[in-house]
Amino acid sequence: MRQRLVRMLGGVALAAALVGSAAGCGGSDDKASGGGDKCGLKIAFVGALTGGSANLGINIRNGAQMAIDEYNAGHKGCEVTYVQKDSQGKEDVVSPIAKELVKDDKIIGSVGPAFSGETQTAMPTYEEAKLPMITPSATRPSLSTNGWKMFHRAVANDDSQGPAAANYIKSVLNAQKVFVMDDQSAYGTGLADNVKRVLGSLVVDTDKVQKDVTKDFSGSITKIRASGATVVFYGGYYQEAGLLVKQMRAQGLKDVALVAGDGVADAGLAEVAGKENAAGTVVTCPCAPASAAKGNFIPSYKAKFGQDAGTYSDVGYDAANIFLKGIDAGNTTRDKMNTYLGTVDYEGVANKYKFTDKGELDPSRFIVWAFKFDAAGQQVPEKEIPRS
Amino acid sequence: MNVHAFLHNFWENTISGLAQGAIYALFALGYTLVYGVLRLINFAHSEVFMLGTFGAIITWQALGLDQDSPTPSFGPVVLYLIVGLAGAMVFSAVTATIVERVAYRPLRKRNAPVLAFLISAIGASVVLSELVGVLSRRKPRGVPRLVQPEAVFTIGGAEVTNLTIGILVVAFGLMFALDRFINRSRLGRGVRAVAQDPNTAALMGVNKDRVIMLIFILGGLMAGAAALLYDLKIGGTDFFAGFDLGIKAFAAAVLGGIGNLRGALVGGLILGILEPYTSSLFGTQWTAVTAFVVLIIILLFRPNGILGESLGRARA
Incomplete structure (x- = not known):
């Protein structure tokens, strides 16, 4: 009895699949007339x-x-x-x-x-x-x-953002020892490599973690501590950056500054890290502050979505x-x-x-800004960074 | 290979590795208990843990604590920790019970082949993980800062914090209690009897279904405790938290000798300290590769794990 039932169900499924694929073919026939x-x-x-x-x-x-x-x-x-x-x-x-x-x-x-x-x-x-x-x-x-x-x-791409971040670390933070890490993503690796290239000998040590997988940053934090770095650059997204900065503060690295790229430029950083831990983190972005957008954009956005426009x-x-x-x-x-x-x-x-013919934004229109997280967990525009 | 970093950071890595290993060990107990009795791998155990990490956060949130709350003073902290532990353990134990009732018991009643159990457990794991993923919009959740780690003493220049000590004390305490329970109590004797020979145990009047329920609950309670310790150590969780850790805890259980309670402890601690060592030697990106290569090598020489298999046979 049960066997027969299974066979019958199988038959029904097969028939349905045939009908479905036929319908699919029918659909694609009309395309040309659109x-x-x-x-x-x-x-x-x-x-x-x-x-x-x-x-x-x-x-x-x-x-x-x-x-x-x-x-x-x-x-x-x-x-x-x-x-x-x-x-x-x-x-x-x-x-x-x-x-x-x-x-x-x-x-x-x-x-x-x-x-x-x-x-x-x-x-x-x-x-x-x-x-x-x-x-x-x-x-x-x-x-x-x-x-x-x-x-x-x-x-602008990270050939602009990376050097800008590096320049910020060199000339605004005056760092002599920098630890550079990334999340091995297409974005994070590229950005961190650019930062390393420009910082050169200021980079005292490096490490790599894994996007969406790494939750425990103890291994990296041990290396940061041993390297004596005063600034950590993180190439990656805010989910991991939030845990990283929280664990850095919890494990005693209270004065080591975290600098990151546009992947961290969101108030979501503080959602995991807590506002106090996120405060002071600097992020760069190849964008102008959202609050500087022209026209009615800012008030209309707020009215429509009930929150401020973000990165x-x-x-x-x-x-x-x-x-x-x-x-x-x-x-x-x-x-x-x-x-x-x-x-x-x-x-x-x-x-x-x-x-440009490669699909890049015309270089004359590149902008890179630095933002800093304040005690309320919001990113505040700090300054536009010169790219060289 | 950076031998200098390895030597320089030896003690700091050992200490953080032991704390991580203690969490693996508690987590691994769930795999080992179920395997010891049913000879099955409960792949849904990673989600039992993951729900525990949310259980503690949800409990704290109900008490008005979030990631931005200031650290309370000592007395309330102890209270919050106990309540959070209870929350995590309840979430995990209830999840484990549901997994047993939905994914295991119906199959057992129909004498399903082993593969069916394996697949239904993987199915339960995916369902639970994706369910929490959809409900939480796949967003991470932050943990309140209940314990601000402070150095209590130092070993070889490395600080041992109150949090590390707490993790080790709770983990070892619970493992000791579980070991006593299985080896000394009446219910524990039932567990060992079913592990040794389910049919004979049934003839002697041991209720097999109740024993199986019991081991799932025990595994869930331990995973809940591991989840609380994980929350405190990591500072946040998400729907995917059980996946990576689950593989490592399972590996720890096999390494120590699956089905053997003390094996889970040994396996967990070894895997826990291997990770930061390899992170210092080769870089964090090589952690998983080297840790698991070592695991394969150990299993080549000790195929049944370091302490050998079986809940029943080890100390019958």
């Missing part, structure tokens, strides 16, 4: 919405959401759909997401992926399907050196607006959209955007 119309187009967001360092993704998601909602308010009956995908900031999660997104012909632009590692994973898929993207935050320098035509970066919210807003302007100008296919991105010269709320 192009040429400004209406019914979609813009995607890809980045971490949940996960250890998800605030960085959420900031961008919200910024782009605001741009699209504003656009739709002025284009009743011809709205742009916003497709949001949570990558958790992980390479293995982003891969199927990218494959799914490129299948939808209506999606003609992607804001993100947000982190460097996931961007590296998703780009070949985007490239093959010719889906143009603008990342507001993936700063690994080598992303622009693969010949990817669809890749665009709306901020890259403004750049996410601008990135989405660049796509939306493109749609308005009649670039309704992926090919046309990408050609348009090559020529765009757009003044947004955070910066002016123009892309």
Whole structure:
């Protein structure tokens, strides 16, 4: 009896699978007829919405959401759909997401992926399907050196941020002994290597931990203590940085300053570390302070989301607006959209955007700022750092 | 290879390694107890631990403590720690009980093959971990600063803090109590009887289902204590906290001799100190590689673990 039941269930499942795949084929047949119309187009967001360092993704998601909602308010009956995908900031999660997104012909632009590692994973898929993207935050320098035509970066990369951070450590903190560590991610390693290169002999020791895995930093803290370093540079994201600084303070390294890059530039640092431990941490970012964004951006953002705009919210807003302007100008296919991105010269709320043929932001528009966490756990803009 | 760093940091590494090893050992007891009686690896045990780390934080939060609260004075701290320990142990023990009732008992009633248990345990592990992941939005949670580590004395220039001493005292105390319980009490005798020969034990009037429930609860209680110590040492947790630590605790159990309570202690401590040693010698990124290579080598010479297998046979 039971055997028969199992066979029957198996048969039903098989039939369902056949019907499902047939429906799938039917769907893909209609694709060709879609192009040429400004209406019914979609813009995607890809980045971490949940996960250890998800605030960085959420900031961008919200910024782009605001741009699209504003656009739709002025284009009743011809709205742009916003497709949001949570990558958790992980390479293995982003891969199927990218494959799914490129299948939808209506999606003609992607804001993100947000982190460097996931961007590296998703780009070949985007490239093959010719889906143009603008990342507001993936700063690994080598992303622009693969010949990817669809890749665009709306901020300076870590060839600017790394030296700027190193200069800050040298000339503002006057450090003589620096300990450099990273999380072995595509972003963290690249940034830390850049910092090491510029600091040269000031680097007394180094260490590597693992993103999403390392929770116990005792081994690194022993090395920091033994090295006599007064500054620790961490290339990585705020989830690990929060635990690192908390354990540093708990294990007696009370006066060793922590400096990190844009991956740590979020109030989430204090959520794990506690405000008192996070206070004093310096982060660099190839971005202007979010509070300096032009126009109505800051109050509108606060009114819409009930919280202040964070790191890259403004750049996410601008990135989405660049796509939306493109749609308005009649670039309704992926090919046309990408050609348009090559020529765009757009003044947004955070910066002016123009892309080089490699997809990098025009070097004249690079900005790097230093921020410092205050006793309330908020990052306060400190100063713009000269890049050399 | 940095021999200088290894020698220079020898005592500091030994001390932090012992504290970490004590946590592995408590965690490993859950694997060892279940294996000793059922001859099965409970892969859901990592999630039993993970829920314990949340249990303590949720308990403290209910008492109005979060990561920004100032450190309370000594008297209340002791109270908070005891309540937090109870919270963590209850969360872990309840989770272990649910795992037994849902993922093990129904299969046992149907005389399922060993592989089915293995897969249902992995299934339970994934379900629990992802469930907590979705509910917590995969965000890490910070632990209140209850214990500010302060040096009590030094060995070879390395500070031994109150936290390290606390971790070692709690871990050894609980392991000693468990050892006594299994080897001296009436219930413990039942556990040993079922471990030796379940059928004969049943004929002698031992209720096998109750014994199995008991070992899951005991494993859960120990994992809960490990979870509290982990919270205090690490300062935060997330839905994924059990995964990496679970593999290491399981390795520690096998290293010491799975099914053997004292083996879990030996295995945990060895793995605990190997990690910082290799971190100093080769860099933190090589920690897992070298620690597990050493583990493989030890198992080549002692395939049954350092102290040998079996809860029943070791001290029947």
